[in-house]
Every structure is written in C-alpha cells, then in structure tokens.
Amino acid sequence: MFGYYLDLALRSLKRNKVLTALMVLAIALGIGACMTTFTVLHVLSGDPIPSKSARLFYPQLDPQDMDGYREGGEPPDQVTWIDGMNLLKAKRGARQALMTGGAVPIQPAKADIDPFYSDSRYTTSNFFAMFDAPFLYGHGWSDADDESKSRVVVITRTLNDKLFGDKDSTGQTIRLQDADFRVIGVLDTWRPNPHFYDLNTGNYTELEEVFVPLSTSRDLKMPRNGSMDCWGKGGADSDHLENAECVWMQFWVELADASKAAEYKAFVENYSKEQKTLGRFQRPVNVKLRNVNEWLDYQKVVPSDVRLQSWLALGFLIVCLVNTIGLMLAKFLRKSGELGVRRALGASKGEVFKQLLIEACIIGMAGGICGLGLAFLGLWLVRQQPADYASLAHLDLSMLAITFVLALVSSLLAGLLPAWRACQITPALQLKSQ
Amino acid sequence: MQIKPILAALRRHKAGTFLIAMQIALTLAIVCNALFIIQQRVTHLSEPTGIDEADIFTIQNEWVGKHTDVELNAQMQADLQAMRSVPSVADATASNSFPLRGGGWDDGIKLDPAQVQDSSGTAIYFADPNTIDTFGLKLIAGRNFTADEVRSMGMRDNLKPASVIVTRTLADKLFPDGSALGKPIYLAGEQTTIVGIVDMLQTQSVDRWASSFRYRSLLVPARLTIELGGFYIVRAKPGQRDEAMKAVKQALFAQNPRRVIDDEVGMLTFDQVRAIAYDRDRGMAILMGIISVALLAITAAGIVGLTSFWVGQRRKQIGVRRALGATRRDILGYFMTENLLITSGGIIAGALLAVIMNLWLVTRFEMSRLSLAYLLVGVILLLLLGQGAVLAPAMRASKVSPVEATRSI
Numbered sequence: 001m002f003g004y005y006l007d008l009a010l011r012s013l014k015r016n017k018v019l020t021a022l023m024v025l026a027i028a029l030g031i032g033a034c035m036t037t038f039t040v041l042h043v044l045s046g047d048p049i050p051s052k053s054a055r056l057f058y059p060q061l062d063p064q065d066m067d068g069y070r071e072g073g074e075p076p077d078q079v080t081w082i083d084g085m086n087l088l089k090a091k092r093g094a095r096q097a098l099m100t101g102g103a104v105p106i107q108p109a110k111a112d113i114d115p116f117y118s119d120s121r122y123t124t125s126n127f128f129a130m131f132d133a134p135f136l137y138g139h140g141w142s143d144a145d146d147e148s149k150s151r152v153v154v155i156t157r158t159l160n161d162k163l164f165g166d167k168d169s170t171g172q173t174i175r176l177q178d179a180d181f182r183v184i185g186v187l188d189t190w191r192p193n194p195h196f197y198d199l200n201t202g203n204y205t206e207l208e209e210v211f212v213p214l215s216t217s218r219d220l221k222m223p224r225n226g227s228m229d230c231w232g233k234g235g236a237d238s239d240h241l242e243n244a245e246c247v248w249m250q251f252w253v254e255l256a257d258a259s260k261a262a263e264y265k266a267f268v269e270n271y272s273k274e275q276k277t278l279g280r281f282q283r284p285v286n287v288k289l290r291n292v293n294e295w296l297d298y299q300k301v302v303p304s305d306v307r308l309q310s311w312l313a314l315g316f317l318i319v320c321l322v323n324t325i326g327l328m329l330a331k332f333l334r335k336s337g338e339l340g341v342r343r344a345l346g347a348s349k350g351e352v353f354k355q356l357l358i359e360a361c362i363i364g365m366a367g368g369i370c371g372l373g374l375a376f377l378g379l380w381l382v383r384q385q386p387a388d389y390a391s392l393a394h395l396d397l398s399m400l401a402i403t404f405v406l407a408l409v410s411s412l413l414a415g416l417l418p419a420w421r422a423c424q425i426t427p428a429l430q431l432k433s434q
Numbered sequence: 435m436q437i438k439p440i441l442a443a444l445r446r447h448k449a450g451t452f453l454i455a456m457q458i459a460l461t462l463a464i465v466c467n468a469l470f471i472i473q474q475r476v477t478h479l480s481e482p483t484g485i486d487e488a489d490i491f492t493i494q495n496e497w498v499g500k501h502t503d504v505e506l507n508a509q510m511q512a513d514l515q516a517m518r519s520v521p522s523v524a525d526a527t528a529s530n531s532f533p534l535r536g537g538g539w540d541d542g543i544k545l546d547p548a549q550v551q552d553s554s555g556t557a558i559y560f561a562d563p564n565t566i567d568t569f570g571l572k573l574i575a576g577r578n579f580t581a582d583e584v585r586s587m588g589m590r591d592n593l594k595p596a597s598v599i600v601t602r603t604l605a606d607k608l609f610p611d612g613s614a615l616g617k618p619i620y621l622a623g624e625q626t627t628i629v630g631i632v633d634m635l636q637t638q639s640v641d642r643w644a645s646s647f648r649y650r651s652l653l654v655p656a657r658l659t660i661e662l663g664g665f666y667i668v669r670a671k672p673g674q675r676d677e678a679m680k681a682v683k684q685a686l687f688a689q690n691p692r693r694v695i696d697d698e699v700g701m702l703t704f705d706q707v708r709a710i711a712y713d714r715d716r717g718m719a720i721l722m723g724i725i726s727v728a729l730l731a732i733t734a735a736g737i738v739g740l741t742s743f744w745v746g747q748r749r750k751q752i753g754v755r756r757a758l759g760a761t762r763r764d765i766l767g768y769f770m771t772e773n774l775l776i777t778s779g780g781i782i783a784g785a786l787l788a789v790i791m792n793l794w795l796v797t798r799f800e801m802s803r804l805s806l807a808y809l810l811v812g813v814i815l816l817l818l819l820g821q822g823a824v825l826a827p828a829m830r831a832s833k834v835s836p837v838e839a840t841r842s843i
Contacts, residue, residue, distance in 0.1 A: 068550055105499070114694070116694055117496055117694055308795070312464065313725075319732065319733070326453035326739070327736060327740070329453065330744075333747075387714065417449065
C-alpha cells in the first residue's frame with residue numbers, strides 16, 4: 001500500500017504545482033533560518049575543552065580598596081601580579097598557570113619575509129599540560145625555565161610553516177624583539193572555542209602563535225595586550241606592573257574533583273583574609289571559583305544578538321508551519337470528493353489518514369532538503385561577516401541530522417490537523433453532492 | 435455590508451479562519467518587533483562622530499626593534515613632518531586611538547580627589563596642536579594645545595597632562611552651569627585644567643557598555659611613544675584621499691623602513707572604520723529586514739492560497755448569488771470584507787502578542803520598550819497586505835458567471 005500511497009501523493013502534488021511549491025518553500029525557509037541560527041548558536045556555546053571543563057577553575061578574589069565598594073559585587077575578572085604569583089607558587093592545585101596576552105615583533109632570518117607582529121601568550125610551565133595543548137614536535141618548558149627566565153619559545157604549526165616551511169624546527173633559533181629564542185616545541189593545530197582562558201583578547205579569537213615563559217616576557221618587557229583595571233594610585237607604568245594596584249593577569253587551576261574545589265576555595269578565602277590583615281586587601285573577603293563553563297556563562301560569551309536571532313528564526317519557522325497547515329488543509333479538503341470515493345469503497349479512516357500523512361511527509365522531506373541548501377547558503381553568508389566567530393560557522397553531522405528530523409517532524413505536525421479534518425468526511429454526503 | 439452572513443459562513447471554516455488569523459497575529463508580533471529593532475540599529479549606526487569623515491584615513495604603525503622614548507618621539511615627529519609635506523595631505527596627527535575604533539583608553543574623571551564615584555567616564559585621545567585641524571573639530575571655547583605642551587608618553591610614564599581639551603557634552607556634564615573653561619579636574623588621579631572645549635567628538639567604543647558616555651571625550655597633549663599600537667590620523671585634501679593614502683605610505687617607508695603596517699588593517703579609510711564598527715548593527719538590521727519581508731510574503735501567499743480554495747469551493751453559491759441579482763462588486767466586497775474580519779481578529783491578537791514579545795525582549799535582551807507607532811505601522815501594513823492578497827482570488831470570484839448556478843458542481 002505504501003508504494004500506492006506514494007504514487008497518489010506524487011500525483012496529487014503535481015496536480016497543483018504552485019501550491020506545492022509554496023508549501024515546500026515555506027518549510028524550507030523556516031528550516032533554513034532555524035538551522036543557520038541554531039548552528040551558529042551551537043558552535044558558539046560549545047564547550048572548548050570537554051574532557052576537562054569541569055576540572056579547570058578560574059579563581060577570582062578582590063584585592064581592591066574601599067573606593068566604589070558595593071555590597072554583593074563581583075570580584076574583578078583578572079588578578080594582580082602579586083596575587084597571581086602567590087597562588088601559583090602555593091601549588092595547591094594539581095596544576096596551575098598564570099598568564100597574559102601580548103604581541104611580539106618577529107624578525108625572521110629569511111630575508112624575503114618582512115618583520116611582523118604575532119599574537120603571543122606569556123605563561124607558566126603547566127599551561128600546555130593543563131589545557132591539553134597538542135604538540136606536533138618537542139614539548140613545553142619546565143619550572144626551571146620559568147625560574148631562570150630562559151629564552152625558549154613554543155610556536156604554533158602555522159608560524160612554524162611560515163618560518164621553517166613545515167619542518168621540525170625544535171632546536172632552531174628565532175628572533176623576537178631583538179632577542180634570540182630557542183624553539184623547544186611546535187603546537188599542532190589547536191583552536192579552543194571560545195578562547196576561554198583569556199577572553200580579554202577576543203571571545204572567539206584565533207590561537208596566539210608564540211608562547212613565551214611569563215618571567216622571560218617580563219624580563220624583556222615584551223608588550224602586553226588585553227584589559228587592565230587599576231584602582232587607588234595604580235597606573236599603567238609597565239616597568240612596575242609587578243607592584244601595581246592593577247589586575248591584568250589570568251590565573252587558572254586544575255583540581256581533581258569537587259571536594260578539591262571546595263578545599264581550594266577555602267584556601268583562597270584564607271589567603272584573602274591574610275592579605276586583609278596585612279592591610280593589602282581592604283574589602284570583605286569575596287572569592288569566586290568558577291569552572292570553564294560557569295566562567296563562560298558568567299562572562300556572557302555568546303553574543304546576545306546570536307541568541308536573539310535564534311529566537312526570531314524559531315518564530316519564523318512557526319509562522320511558516322502555520323502557513324503550511326493552512327495550505328495543506330485547503331489542499332486536502334479540496335480532495336474531499338476523491339477521498340469520499342475511497343471511503344465508500346471500503347478504505348478505513350486510518351488508511352485515508354496514512355495516505356494523507358505520506359503526502360505531508362513528502363512535502364516535509366522536500367522542504368528539509370531545500371532548507372538544508374538554504375542553511376548552507378545562510379552559513380556561507382555568516383562566514384562572510386567580519387565577526388571573530390564568523391569562520392566557525394560550519395554545519396556539522398549532528399546538526400545535519402537535526403535538520404532532517406526537524407523538517408520531518410514539523411511537516412508531520414503540519415500535516416496532522418489537515419489529514420485528520422479530511423478523514424472526518426462522511427462518504428455518503430460527498431457521493432451525494434457529486 | 436452583509437457581515438452576519440459572512441460570519442455565518444466563516445463558522446463553517448473554523449480551522450482555516452483560525453489558521454489565517456493566527457498567522458497574521460504571529461506575523462504582526464514579529465514584524466513589529468523586527469521593525470523596531472531595525473529602527474534602533476539604524477539610528478545607532480548613523481550617529482555622527484563629529485569629525486570630517488570623508489577625507490580622513492588612519493594608519494596603525496608598529497615599530498620593529500628596541501627604541502627609547504626619545505628616539506620614538508623624534509621618529510614620530512619626523513613621520514608627521516614627512517606626511518604633512520605630501521602634497522595631497524591637508525594635515526596629520528598621532529594618537530593612541532580614534533572614534534569608533536572599538537578599543538582604547540577609557541577612564542574616569544573626578545572633580546575632587548577625595549571623591550569615591552567618578553563624575554563621568556571619558557575616552558582619552560592623545561593629541562597635538564594639529565589634532566583639531568586633522569579631525570576637523572570645531573573649537574567652541576578656549577584654546578588649542580601648543581607644540582611645547584605635547585609630552586612624550588612611553589610605557590614607563592604616567593599620564594599627567596597639564597591641560598586638557600574636552601567635548602561640550604563632557605563640559606556640560608562636569609559643569610552644568612557652563613563654567614568648565616579654566617576649571618581643574620582630576621584625571622587618573624592627577625590634577626589638570628580644561629583649556630579648551632570642542633563641539634563634538636565621539637568615544638572609541640559604540641558598544642552598549644560605553645553608551646553612558648558616548649560623546650564625553652577628552653584630548654590630552656601627549657604623544658604615545660611605544661613600539662606597538664600607535665596610530666597616525668591623516669586628513670587628505672578634499673577628494674584626494676586615495677592618492678594621499680598611497681603617497682603617505684611611500685613617504686613613511688622612505689622615512690624609515692623598520693616599521694610594520696599591516697596589509698589588511700594597517701591603513702583604513704574612515705568609511706572602513708565606520709563599516710567595521712557598526713558591522714553587527716548593520717547585519718542585524720539587514721537580517722531583520724529580510725525576515726520581515728519573507729514573513730509578509732509568506733503570509734500573503736497563505737492568504738491567497740486559502741482564499742483561492744474557498745472561492746473554488748463556493749463557485750456554485752457565488753453563481754446562485756449572481757443569478758439572484760448580486761453584482762460583481764457585491765461578490766468582490768464579500769471576500770474583501772471576509773478578509774477584513776479575519777485580519778482584524780488576527781491583528782487584535784497580534785497586537786497583544788507583539789507587546790508581550792517586546793516585554794520579553796526587554797527583560798532578556800535589554801531592548802527598549804516598543805513604541806506604539808511601530809504597532810500602528812504593523813497593523814496598517816498587515817491590513818493592506820490582507821486586502822492586497824485577497825484581491826486576486828476575489829476578482830476571480832467576481833467573474834464567476836451566474837450560469838454556474840445551474841451546473842452540478
């Protein structure tokens with residue numbers, strides 16, 4: 001029977017091409033809009049480091065003076081050098097890293113490449129292991145390198161390709177800001193999205209290309225990037241940032257489980273109390289310990305425009321579906337005569353219902369396929385935009401599957417009411433009126 | 435008009451009537467809010483900066499190698515000299531930032547050093563005596579900076595300007611009685627004096643967080659001498675911007691080749707700066723526009739489809755009416771009125787829905803309240819749309835000949 005119904009449905013759809021096209025188009029537009037915006041939302045709200053996001057924490061503490069104090073406020077988003085170093089050296093987590101972003105001039109040995117600036121990250125030895133950064137060649141640096149301000153550098157695969165042409169460059173020397181550095185590691189392709197460990201340099205920014213020990217970067221006064229907030233007499237004097245009343249660094253800690261997190265929070269609270277008795281901190285103790293996903297939520301990383309667009313697309317899909325229901329209703333009721341004959345010849349209501357649902361399904365499938373095409377077009381349009389997340393907008397397999405399910409379910413839903421209404425036809429009445 | 439029989443007829447098409455009304459209601463709610471979003475974004479992106487945008491371009495210049503502040507200060511002065519001597523250039527200046535750039539230095543101003551809360555936020559622009567002319571600003575009170583006031587400021591210095599020039603908006607905010615000129619203020623903890631007031635100059639960021647101090651900008655007589663992140667701002671002679679951009683780049687590299695000017699973003703016309711700054715707003719407005727048009731088109735198509743069906747279904751009745759003396763006009767009127775009734779029902783529900791949707795957007799997306807004018811525009815739009823969409827099927831209905839009454843279908 002299925003084949004027969006399929007044949008009937010196709011004939012019926014062919015009979016009224018404009019109406020069929022209209023229904024397919026409406027579903028396709030709705031699905032296309034939804035899939036485009038949902039894909040963008042899905043990509044942007046993803047977990048940048050799923051294997052570890054629950055174990056990586058971003059401690060916040062409040063070292064400010066009483067100026068502008070409000071009760072119940074949030075501690076600053078970054079830490080001072082002093083607090084960052086104290087927490088780092090306490091080594092209370094399984095791993096910890098203190099870092100900041102920057103940009104360094106690279107002076108290539110090859111004469112055919114002009115000097116250029118690369119985004120850089122100044123951090124401490126645990127960074128690579130903590131964030132599961134994959135190494136193509138070599139390895140990261142050690143605690144001893146941090147201590148001795150070693151002139152060592154880890155670069156990314158792209159920079160390696162640019163400077164050394166796809167070869168293992170470990171052991172080679174590159175010149176950064178008039179100083180020679182030994183390459184000890186090359187990172188394989190890695191782009192955590194969002195750029196969770198430092199949101200000051202852009203939420204969906206590309207990875208930094210150069211990684212230098214924090215102590216070395218301070219030793220050479222390498223230029224830093226990102227936001228800096230100062231209070232009291234603090235100022236942006238880059239020689240004395242180590243003592244300044246400014247927050248400008250990111251501190252991350254890896255903790256084995258939830259109980260360790262509670263312990264760690266207590267440790268930071270104790271530290272804050274201690275600093276308060278020393279007179280450095282003035283505000284009441286205010287410590288927050290958020291894991292990766294909580295931190296991203298708190299920072300409202302997903303642009304609100306993207307969320308707004310998703311809601312609008314959903315509304316758009318609903319209007320398209322209502323429209324399709326109306327058109328399908330008209331179409332099915334128009335077939336009353338034909339259906340009356342089938343009923344009179346012995347087809348049960350169920351059979352007629354099945355026949356009509358198959359027709360609805362075909363429309364849904366066609367709408368889904370066209371919608372998929374529109375989603376590809378939509379995502380291509382998104383990628384043409386200069387937003388920092390634009391290049392991430394690609395359809396993945398799970399979203400592809402969802403497109404089809406969404407198309408099918410929505411067209412079935414749209415077909416239910418009209419099919420049910422059409423089944424209610426009394427065969428006798430239809431035959432009589434003919 | 436025969437409203438009662440129309441209502442009676444509609445009662446027999448409950449599902450279809452309800453669907454059209456619901457579609458109209460949803461369309462109205464979405465289109466009203468979309469139009470409102472478009473209007474807000476478009477107003478935002480057409481806000482003036484206060485500068486002469488047509489002839490201005492910006493250069494992001496980064497130095498290679500280590501330099502002392504003194505060297506960089508001398509180098510930058512030589513650069514400015516070189517740029518100003520290019521024939522197509524009207525004037526040039528150096529700064530740490532410019533309006534609409536997105537990032538930069540924002541700080542708070544206090545009127546009293548003991549004050550806890552800042553009196554106002556402000557964007558800080560580094561300037562020299564040429565800045566006012568380069569940007570094309572209007573000095574409405576006081577004086578410009580003098581050349582010997584401009585201090586070099588490196589990574590190691592604190593900002594301690596002896597004098598500042600503020601915008602009128604900032605002056606009015608700090609001294610509402612209009613006495614700003616010559617008054618001391620506290621900037622980054624240091625005392626300084628307002629020596630001049632310019633008419634208008636926008637801040638660096640157009641994001642929502644910066645909207646509280648949008649036109650409260652301030653010029654300090656300083657030159658940023660760091661290797662990374664200095665900007666030159668150049669104003670070309672009228673209509674010569676493109677030549678000036680080429681010539682200036684050549685002049686700079688002839689002056690000193692040890693510098694980096696990025697191929698893509700190193701030199702930008704102010705049109706490009708503006709386009710980049712407002713890209714998100716423009717994108718959102720365009721998207722809302724497309725959604726509104728698509729929704730209206732789909733709704734219109736739905737009305738055409740359903741009405742056509744009804745007309746087809748009622749050919750016989752129409753024939754009977756015609757045979758009994760109804761004019762073509764009567765038949766046309768019948769379908770138009772029918773649509774008007776359904777649309778009105780949808781519009782009443784839609785207006786309510788639009789307001790509810792807006793309230794929800796206000797709480798979730800910090801949007802402002804929908805003004806009733808937009809609701810009115812939406813209502814009129816949909817009434818016209820309904821009448822327009824029903825016209826073709828209704829015309830077809832009016833052409834049904836009275837003979838149909840005698841046919842068996």
